Amino acid sequence: MFQLDLFLHAIFSAPLFKGALLTIGLSLCVMAVSLVLGMGLGSMAGSPRPALRWLVTLYVWLFRGAPALLVLLFVWNGLPQISEIFRAGWFTPFVAAFLALSLIQIAYLAEILRSAFAAVGHGQREGAAALGMHRWQIFLVITMPQALRIAVPALMNEFISLLKTTSLATVISLKELMTVSQFAIATSFRFLEWYGAALVYYLVIVSVLTLAQNRIEHVLSRGYR
Amino acid sequence: MTQPTIAPAHEPAIQVAGVNKWYGAFQVLKDIDLTVNKGERIVICGPSGSGKSTLIRCMNRLEVHQEGSIIVNGIELTNQLKRIDRVRSDVGMVFQHFNLFPHLTVLENCTVAQRWVRKLPKKEATQIAMRYLERVHIPEKADKYPGQLSGGQQQRVAIARALCMNPSIMLFDEPTSALDPEMVKEVLDTMISLASDGMTMVCVTHEMNFAREVASEVVFMDGGQVIERNTPDILFSAPVHERTKRFLGKLLH
Numbered sequence: 001m002f003q004l005d006l007f008l009h010a011i012f013s014a015p016l017f018k019g020a021l022l023t024i025g026l027s028l029c030v031m032a033v034s035l036v037l038g039m040g041l042g043s044m045a046g047s048p049r050p051a052l053r054w055l056v057t058l059y060v061w062l063f064r065g066a067p068a069l070l071v072l073l074f075v076w077n078g079l080p081q082i083s084e085i086f087r088a089g090w091f092t093p094f095v096a097a098f099l100a101l102s103l104i105q106i107a108y109l110a111e112i113l114r115s116a117f118a119a120v121g122h123g124q125r126e127g128a129a130a131l132g133m134h135r136w137q138i139f140l141v142i143t144m145p146q147a148l149r150i151a152v153p154a155l156m157n158e159f160i161s162l163l164k165t166t167s168l169a170t171v172i173s174l175k176e177l178m179t180v181s182q183f184a185i186a187t188s189f190r191f192l193e194w195y196g197a198a199l200v201y202y203l204v205i206v207s208v209l210t211l212a213q214n215r216i217e218h219v220l221s222r223g224y225r
Numbered sequence: 226m227t228q229p230t231i232a233p234a235h236e237p238a239i240q241v242a243g244v245n246k247w248y249g250a251f252q253v254l255k256d257i258d259l260t261v262n263k264g265e266r267i268v269i270c271g272p273s274g275s276g277k278s279t280l281i282r283c284m285n286r287l288e289v290h291q292e293g294s295i296i297v298n299g300i301e302l303t304n305q306l307k308r309i310d311r312v313r314s315d316v317g318m319v320f321q322h323f324n325l326f327p328h329l330t331v332l333e334n335c336t337v338a339q340r341w342v343r344k345l346p347k348k349e350a351t352q353i354a355m356r357y358l359e360r361v362h363i364p365e366k367a368d369k370y371p372g373q374l375s376g377g378q379q380q381r382v383a384i385a386r387a388l389c390m391n392p393s394i395m396l397f398d399e400p401t402s403a404l405d406p407e408m409v410k411e412v413l414d415t416m417i418s419l420a421s422d423g424m425t426m427v428c429v430t431h432e433m434n435f436a437r438e439v440a441s442e443v444v445f446m447d448g449g450q451v452i453e454r455n456t457p458d459i460l461f462s463a464p465v466h467e468r469t470k471r472f473l474g475k476l477l478h
Contacts, residue, residue: 123320
């Protein structure tokens with residue numbers, strides 16, 4: 001039967017807490033890097049140069065098509081086979097998971113940001129250009145904030161999805177939330193309590209993110225109410 | 226083409242010479258010659274698709290012309306970014322759809338270019354912005370967002386935003402076409418007051434009363450060509466070309 005005290009013990013246990021921190025840390029790192037690179041790729045998709053647009057299409061096609069589990073295993077097991085560099089000590093499960101999930105996340109965010117940038121009217125760029133603003137100033141001050149406002153709900157969706165995808169890194173023995181739960185179950189055979197505790201962690205994190213999303217949307221929608 | 230009847234050569238602000246422009250195979254501008262002297266107010270009118278908006282948008286290189294030359298305040302517009310920057314920093318533009326930045330307040334709309342382009346400190350930029358917002362009679366809306374303003378108010382903010390850069394030339398691309406009728410006057414009044422201060426202006430507009438009141442010259446365009454140009458009195462009362470007559474006939478009745 002379900003033991004409440006063991007469930008509570010699991011929730012407040014150090015390994016699970018550390019696992020949750022690792023899950024959050026990994027997700028934040030991947031998201032931050034993917035946002036910057038996805039933005040670059042997303043604006044490249046609107047470039048007048050066909051070669052650049054083609055490159056973006058190819059990248060998005062590849063990493064949206066490849067399953068996350070496959071990319072994770074490819075990076076963790078395949079890269080060391082390719083080069084000596086990946087056999088060194090720095091190439092930890094965390095680095096491998098970060099690399100693999102970023103490759104995928106960039107592709108998804110590039111798609112979202114591409115359409116968000118396209119949704120900001122051409123008149124905005126012209127209005128700023130007529131005032132003498134440079135291309136990168138227009139991007140930073142005029143286009144990007146407006147594109148982000150449009151993209152926030154979709155970006156947050158991707159972030160939540162990413163947070164849960166990090167659990168796949170258990171196959172390369174990254175000690176995130178799911179791996180830690182599995183370890184505990186392997187010695188105690190208490191499935192309900194430990195899976196339940198892990199579920200609580202995921203739900204709490206996602207709830208916090210949802211509240212954050214509301215806050216961000218509220219701030220970015222100033223002027224649109 | 227009728228020769229301009231304005232007084233002897235002043236200092237030219239904008240010189241358009243032999244300009245041709247194509248969109249693919251379609252020629253939008255055909256051999257345009259047009260000189261705007263400092264302090265002159267030129268109104269360009271013509272049916273839609275006549276190339277009038279394209280022409281005015283070539284004057285600050287929002288559009289690129291393929292043949293001929295456009296010289297603004299002595300600077301020829303080419304692909305050199307430095308030249309484009311110098312021209313744009315001295316030429317203000319007001320658009321049909323305002324193109325205000327919806328995520329910035331009215332005040333920020335007026336300070337953003339001062340701060341990023343002119344590198345002015347916030348305080349100074351704010352003072353200048355407030356001065357021009359007062360000038361267009363809208364200082365109380367400084368902290369509002371464009372979406373909270375009426376069309377006429379938004380267009381006046383757009384005029385103030387352009388004036389904040391202290392331009393010597395103002396381009397107006399159908400500034401009242403997207404406005405409800407009851408808001409046209411407040412925008413035109415602002416433009417008239419600007420004209421009476423001696424601002425060099427090029428306006429694409431169908432507001433013939435405005436043209437009659439402030440234009441030093443009215444240019445009629447059709448099919449990408451300048452068909453006829455003259456003082457408003459003469460052009461409106463005695464147009465020479467058949468196409469001008471037809472257009473004015475439709476507009477005035």
